[in-house]
Amino acid sequence: MTSSAPNSSAQDSSARDSHELAALGQQLRVDSVRAAAAVGSGHPTSSMSAADLMAVLLGGHLRYDFDRPDHPGNDRFILSKGHASPLLYAAYKAAGAVTDDELLTFRKEGSRLQGHPTPRALPWVEVATGSLGQGLPVAVGMALSGKRLEQIPYRVWVMCGDSELAEGSIWEAAEHAGYERLDNLTAVVDVNRLGQRGPTRHGWNLKAYADRFKAFDWHVIEIDGHDVDAIDHAYQEAASTAGQPTVILARTRKGKGVAAVEDQEGKHGKPLPDADEAIQELGGVRDVRVQVRKPAAARIMHTIRSGHLELPRHDVGEEIATRDAYGQALTALGSARGDVVAVDGEVGDSTRTEYFAEAHPERYFECYIAEQQLVATAVGLAARGWVPYATTFAAFLTRAYDFVRMAAISGSGINLVGSHAGVAIGEDGPSQMGLEDLALFRAVHGSTVLYPCDAHQTGRLIAQMAELDGVRYLRTTRGATPVIYGPGEEFPIGGSKVLRSSDADRLTLVAAGVTLHEALSAAELLEREGIPVRVIDLYSVKPVDRRTLREAAEQTGCLVTVEDHREEGGLGDAVLDAFTDGAPVPRLVRLAVRTMPGSASPEEQLRAAGIDAQSIAAAVRLLVEEAVVR
């Protein structure tokens, strides 16, 4: 490491000279102040508290090749307190990865240096942060990959804020990491005692945090976060601690180094009042460059098998739940593809991921009843190149929605499967029913939303999901439904199936999953009464099959959607996706779950919700009588 003019060649940092590290810390502060000042927003004070922690990590401990972010041996660094992005970008500059000019584009339109870091913009960012309490849970997923799958001795470093330790997701992660003895994981907590709006609960009471992490089986180190030697020793101790993850609790001062803001309330999330003066107080602009330690040559211990996919085959007419078909298909996919992994939230016997767990135990991750950690584990595994399928009840996946939202910001490729969709689960009642999931997952940017009605369709869709970008969601049904498609049938994403059609169709029933079977039965009933109707299986809820829906609209004039879901945001709204460019819109009728269900049998539930065959037929008769349809 050396102080030098801009663009000078970097020097080796192995000496880890305390003065140079302290100088680097000051530079990171100065650059954080400058970046925020240039745009007039950002979080310099939250960056300044952690600057020494970052300097020592960058200067002596992180092993990372900035020219090869895909190097398998790279350490992983996650800024869980994502608002301290100026510090991260200042570190990138010190490492020679971004220029000073680019640093000053911070938070401006088109810049890679966004307000909160995201891998969509920058190759060195592992995962998008900015929603607090998510960095550590995702890091657990990456550490699991390093230890159990990749078997590469990289370390996963996470820098957390103290405020975010109030998030339950942090303790889901702490529990998971402690239990799995992830000694390749180090959390560094920047305890600057000040949250956004004022003091945190525990202030500088490091013991409060230490007690909590110790209880969750972590190795705990308490230090002064501005003492570079103490930081250095703590990182060494973390790296040499076996059998436990380590948390370094660092007492720091928010806005450290600038009297006008240091350790003061009301200075969160805004540029310093006088940047020039602050820079002078911090010793002026520097250009210390640091040559970050390169990773060891990584021997990739694992091999990704790839073979022929042999999906289960069933007889048409056989009754099998799509959750069973999912478990079978996922197991087959796991046999064909060595990069497929499964994660479950302690309900694998219900979701049927237990089939995968039995066949591929080395690629199965049990997250117990902690849905945020479930999705975070998937995101972490995806970041390391795996193709994860994370599964729990559709109702409980909603608990991890903020993680799904952030996964979309990361551009993460994850598969989420929600079982026990809709009122069709029966007696268990509304707490266990996924009734809002389609609405939630449709609203995720770049998502794919699928809802199969039979075993072969489930298998084909599960296999295709592995190849898609972004967040993929599929919902499964608890009870058995008949196989209606042959094993060779194809189900393109964005497609649909027209299962009944004639020139005389009075209207079109659009359904998916369990209601598709009800719609088919209703169509048969109506046919006998001289009311022919079209039936479309809209298994691809997002994207929808615009062509087929428009054709049905044109030919039959009215679309009746039938869904085991709330009336908002699901199939009924999805159909509209085919018509919102100003095209002529057909008449629309929605049959959906409009009441709060209680306990009852699956058949009773469908009837009570008005989405069983009889109710559908009755609704159609009414439309015919009232001459709403032609």
Add this chain to the structure above:
Amino acid sequence: MTSSAPNSSAQDSSARDSHELAALGQQLRVDSVRAAAAVGSGHPTSSMSAADLMAVLLGGHLRYDFDRPDHPGNDRFILSKGHASPLLYAAYKAAGAVTDDELLTFRKEGSRLQGHPTPRALPWVEVATGSLGQGLPVAVGMALSGKRLEQIPYRVWVMCGDSELAEGSIWEAAEHAGYERLDNLTAVVDVNRLGQRGPTRHGWNLKAYADRFKAFDWHVIEIDGHDVDAIDHAYQEAASTAGQPTVILARTRKGKGVAAVEDQEGKHGKPLPDADEAIQELGGVRDVRVQVRKPAAARIMHTIRSGHLELPRHDVGEEIATRDAYGQALTALGSARGDVVAVDGEVGDSTRTEYFAEAHPERYFECYIAEQQLVATAVGLAARGWVPYATTFAAFLTRAYDFVRMAAISGSGINLVGSHAGVAIGEDGPSQMGLEDLALFRAVHGSTVLYPCDAHQTGRLIAQMAELDGVRYLRTTRGATPVIYGPGEEFPIGGSKVLRSSDADRLTLVAAGVTLHEALSAAELLEREGIPVRVIDLYSVKPVDRRTLREAAEQTGCLVTVEDHREEGGLGDAVLDAFTDGAPVPRLVRLAVRTMPGSASPEEQLRAAGIDAQSIAAAVRLLVEEAVVR
């Protein structure tokens, strides 16, 4: 307490005889087995492990008047492990609140005894459970009410499972309760070591749980959960512990008392294999009745003031952010109504609930960065009769979605306010932008969804929210927008405002919040070009103003929705709610956020998303040119 024939009169239980309590425990087991057997589903084994814990609570410690569930002095009991509902209903029977005949309606259509308990069905249930990890967080809200607001010395008892201790929400609650020293709160953990799919992480390692709760500043008691004397002593100790909440960690055996299932895997969530044999093994059907201790006469120490609501007044044209208007209006509402309380997630300086905190500190609850606990606190406070407003960034409210879903199942009346909606926040980037919130809250059963565009509208809507049923959601905007309505204007729920209208309108722009102002500007631009358009302020997103939208459809033929939200599930889909009964549908065009934003100024963000005035005008011109509109 006495063993007696059915319908015999109940006796006093003050003796707390160990044998009788043990017999009561066996009866609760028998009745749990019978209830599940009668319907062929349910969770008898999870009930049996906790039967002795319940028997001793009911027989000697709970103070509750089943004839007066609204008695202010009643203890509160929450079955956090809601799947053990047979045990709860068996206890209701033992207390004489339900008959044996009703017990055997468990899980059947129309029964009050649903698969998971809910206050919508039963007056003695405080809150719906069934999604694990939620009972304790809600109990914290109730305990806060008892201690800080009602100042009535009732106790809040929560029965948790061991599996659910993996949920982060449990640790948000543990942190909150420990920090607030809620010694009126007792958690009883039924450590039966078996989750749904197999052993829990910690099995019978009570110390693991003890260490965790101690670290979070709880008083911890470890007992044999089948030793009625030990249970009795533990409850006494909990009641006499000051300055700390107490957790009782009870080692139990799942399926206790029936060899065919006791402490065995694979016996979760299903009736016993041979109910008759099991009942014999448990000593046969009993009819022990217990007279539950009555609550002390509660002196209501607090008075609910009620006065005239004086909402802030602004000049038309004044620029003020709706988040500021919200903070001001909430403060005014708090002055007018003593039952209004506010809860925030450590962002009160941004959401502006800090105004309320300054004016009404005794009714302000800081939840720090723990959004699940934020919503749970609101649910708990609402259960005690308060009118809570829980606020954080719209983006982060998504984290508590499962709690919102369960609140709807409870029929809880809570107000949720999400600030920093949409891309309009500017530089902070997508992690901080509420872009999916309308979709999420529309899908909640019985919800109201509001999105004001100016200060007066915000105030009026905030005041009306207090009077509504169910979950009410309002989103606010970060940046200033001009006041366009006078202070006397009324904004009925389910209404809208037609702000521009003529017989010559070529189409209708439908907008709300920040885009309403863009739509008005676009309309002015277009007017100058000879393209008159109607503008509707759809501040009530759910329910929507069907009449006005239909009229606009009829008169202008085309609705163009403009929203600072994802294209799915928001304003664009909401408009459809006015047309899904088979009515003629206008042509529809959606302008919404279709890309992943980066950092940029608010103006740049709106432009990039294609929802600023210029983009709206351009879209309309295209529709006119392509003759999509008349």
